[in-house]
Amino acid sequence: MKFEAFLSEFVQQLLLYLLPILAAALASWLIVQVSKGLAELKSARPDVYQELMWVAKGVVQAAEQAGAAGLITDKKNYAINIAEKWLAAKGWHIDLDLIDAAVEQAVWDEINKYKVLPVSTLTEVSE
Incomplete structure (x- = not known):
């Protein structure tokens, strides 16, 4: 019995x-x-x-607004479902993983669109 307890604890750890x-x-x-x-x-x-x-960007903005209004709780699932329906209405059946990735990319772009570039980056670009 002790060995079994030891083995169980070992496997758990x-x-x-x-x-x-x-x-x-x-x-x-x-x-x-x-x-x-x-x-x-x-x-x-x-x-x-x-x-x-384009659809991903739109549904991310819609999910943000619906979340802020308290209409939804899971913004990501809402965005993915709306994007899937929009694309299916166009006749495009795209893998959910790709829709998910596009939504994540749109979220990343939305979060970072107002970030200011460091001065060192700006001087490198202008040279």
């Missing part, structure tokens, strides 16, 4: 140590795969890619 590492590795792999998918879509169908990015 090992999993507590390894799971965050595995989760980070999985997240990195998914980011690479989705980025590759967006790049392939951009090169194969630039019209669909532009539409996807």
